[in-house]
Amino acid sequence: MNKNASAVGRKAIKAINDLAAHRGPDGEGFFFGKQFALGHRRLAILDLSRDGHQPMAYGKRYVITFSGEIFNYLEIREQLLLDGYRFSSETDTEVILCAYDKWGTACVERFNGMWAFCLYDREKDILFCSRDRFGIKPFYYSDTPRRFVFGSEIKQVLCGKGGSAVANVRAVRDFLIEGYSDHTRETFFDGVSALAAGHNLVYSLRSHRVDERRYYTLTARDDLPALDEWAASERFLAELHRSVAYRMRSDVKVGTCLSGGLDSSAIAALSSAVTRATSSARFQAIHAKGGSGRLDESGFARDLAAKCDIDLFVIEPSVDDFIEAIDEVVYCQEEPFATPSIFMQYFVFQKAKQIGCKVVLDGQGGDEVLLGYERYYSAYLRSLPWHAAIREFFSITGHSRLSPREVLGYLLYFSVSRIRIARLKRKFAYVRPEYLLRFPNIANLNAACRNVRALQRMEIERFQLPHLLRYADRNSMRHSVEARLPFLDHQLVEAAFAVSTRFKIRNGWTKHILRVALAGLVPDNILWRKVKLGFEAPDAAWLEAAGADMQAAIGRSAIVKHMCKDKPDFDKIDRGTLWRLYSIAKWEAIYSVQLTAGAGESPRSSGCSNPNRTPHPIRMN
Incomplete structure (x- = not known):
């Protein structure tokens, strides 16, 4: 225009x-x-x-x-x-x-x-x-x-x-220091x-x-709160089945991501059922194996595939795959991103394109609508009478990966903003003090931790779901694949939002209503898993292999130098912070981001360059 x-x-x-x-x-x-x-x-x-x-x-x-x-x-x-x-x-x-x-x-x-x-x-x-x-x-x-x-x-x-x-330093600051x-x-x-x-x-x-x-504000449907847990779970399953059926409407092949976790298993099981009812072809799913030991969820994915007659493709991206894809994924995502696990998702959609799945279903949104994250425990415990909170506290330690000490840590960390802010100030002591003066995001989130529904709304609208949706959109569309998200059907979200919290977290189990609803459809070893991963990347091996390049890129970053009064001590920085610094530096380099505006608008911009150019596909100066 x-x-x-x-x-x-x-x-x-x-x-x-x-x-x-x-x-x-x-x-x-x-x-x-x-x-x-x-x-x-x-x-x-x-x-x-x-x-x-x-x-x-x-x-x-x-x-x-x-x-x-x-x-x-x-x-x-x-x-x-x-x-x-x-x-x-x-x-x-x-x-x-x-x-x-x-x-x-x-x-x-x-x-x-x-x-x-x-x-x-x-x-x-x-x-x-x-x-x-x-x-x-x-x-x-x-x-x-x-x-x-x-x-x-x-x-x-x-x-x-x-x-x-030109860099928006406010956004860079929030990402680096607070992780948002x-x-x-x-x-x-x-x-x-x-x-x-x-x-x-x-x-x-x-x-x-x-x-x-x-035009839209998330509200709880008023026809669900009076239901008991069994009726609520049946209603939720019906909504999820309808949502999946809607998202199977296509004139091209549809597949799904399958991490082996509860959400992706639910989508895969229901999608396969829809496929069997309308076609003789086997439904297809893709799993990204993160390595061995704790990171290996492939056994769960195979169990689900066997039970639901799914044709499963397992990929295992290597260190070389990761290093070769770094510039491409940074270009694809357009903005810094918080974890290398984004690469696992990228490789899943790459495989989807190879096998001809033009539409891929994904379990994104399940944790947000059903209180799947462990940080929800803090708000949940605070919502209960003291005697019920004590009982639930011990149930949480038995039905999650958290020890009693860790549950107490979550309760304090996500309830008292002063603790989080003090910790961040110590952690980022090398950052210029003007970037450590105010922490409104943390203050807002911790205030919401007093009310489960308020926290859930904030996570859906601002602090959790939006960046996950950006990751999925860029990774899928980079491979010309459309990602569809059944858990984010607005009618289903409104139904879940209305369901009593005690049905979503019960006896220490997160997403309890979904576990009950899927009984018989999904293997029990998946239904009652304590550990949540989801296409987890082998961060330690990948970052160790890229370590020299990461430190060099961070050292060259004008944005990092501008924000830091001291050079970051790489021996003391945790992997998450190291990755965020590197993500900022790579984004700055690949998009030639400047700290201040140049001469203003010009009729020519080399930003309109060949979109397939690699390894540095775009230049903005």
């Missing part, structure tokens, strides 16, 4: 579009307005014919570019047919257009799915943009005096706004924002004003 009323040239929009070629290798398309242009890369999932081409027009009034899936599109389509609408394709894209024509911007409230789209309304002279309720699909934008640019990936926005890449990312609308790049989950954005082509409004 050029705000000076000049037309957007084909070369400019194609350069932006090409940077997302991996997100849609099945075709490209463009629409040119008077002062704006829309580009689209197609990943054909529904209606593989030319009828699914985008940008898609409806009549002479609407044009849309859409990423994602509306899983209940068949039900909405039937309703629209009764109201007199007619369709020329079998796509969910056309359903969005007709739904907008009937219900306006409120149409998104009827969608069950994951989406990021921009719809041009000629009559109102607006661009109506929307992002799904939990932010599964990305939407980034930049609004400068000269241009408004948006895209599914940050590299597209950097290219479109025509400037150098994707927790605000800001990105690691100054001037690039994310459209918040559950929000619409309307851009006026007349006034060039941006109006961003929330």
Whole structure:
């Protein structure tokens, strides 16, 4: 969008579009307005014919570019047919257009799915943009005096706004010291924002004003709290089965990730059942083996595959695979990330592409909606009467990997912000003091630990789920694979949110309601596992092999030097902090990130470079 009323040239929009070629290798398309242009890369999932081409027009009034899936599109389509609408394709894209024509911007409230789209309304002279309720699909934008640019990936926005890449030091600070990312609308790049989950954005082509409004707030369904545990578990299983069935709707092959943990096993078991009911082909799953001993979950994955008649593929990425993929994954993720386990996920989707699974289901979201993390114990214990809390305390030590001392540590660490802040100040004593003055994120989270539901909402909306969704989206789409997340069906999330906490954590077991619901469907050794991993990477071996390069990269980082008053002592830094420093340094190098802005916007940006270039695929200065 050029705000000076000049037309957007084909070369400019194609350069932006090409940077997302991996997100849609099945075709490209463009629409040119008077002062704006829309580009689209197609990943054909529904209606593989030319009828699914985008940008898609409806009549002479609407044009849309859409990423994602509306899983209940068949039900909405039937309703629209009764109201007199007619369709020329079998796509969910056309359903969005007709739904907008009937219900306006409120149409998104009827969608069950994951989406990021921009719809041009000629009559109102607006661009109506929307992002799904939990932010599964990305939407980034930049609004400068000269241009408004948006895209599914940050590299597209950097290219479109025509400037150098400048670090958002606030985001870097939160990531390095507190370990948080994707927790605000800001990105690691100054001037690039994310459209918040559950929000619409309307851009006026007349006034060039941006109006961003929330359309969804997570609320508990009022028809579930009165149910007993057995009825609640049956209801939850029914919701999960419906969600899985919705996400099996596809005109291409569907598979799943299978770590061997409870969430991925639930999805795999239900998906295989849906497949057996409709096809003679065996359902396929992919497992990433993290090594031997504690990290090896392949036995659990094989047990599930045998019980559910699943064709299982096991991969075991090596140290060499990790080192060879570092630059590619950093480029793929676009922003620093907190753990090398992201590489395991990357290799899983790489394998999915190799075996022809264009759609892959994933168990992401199960821990957030069912209180699967051990830190929830703190809020749970505080919510109980003292005598019940003591009894539950000892149940936790028997049904989790935590010792009594560790449970007490969790209770204090996640309840008293002063303890966490003091520990971080000691740990990061080499960081400049101005970055250690305030810790609002920790203060907010620890305050929420007084109430389980408040903590759960904060984890879903800000501090846990958003960065996990970014990892999954980038890793899957880099391989032209669509990741679908049954645990994040909004109806299922609302149902889980309403269920009593004592059903989600019971006798020390996290996600108790899911364990009860899956009895007989999933092997008992998976149902009642105490240790939670989930595609855990062999961090120690990988980081030891990359140690020299990591220290050298950190030493070259202008951002690290700017933030630190002393040189980090690598002999005293824990692996997690070392990785975060390295992740910042590699991101800075690969995207040529600067600490301050250059001369401003220029008509040329080498950010619009070949998206497949390696090992340093993009340069921004």
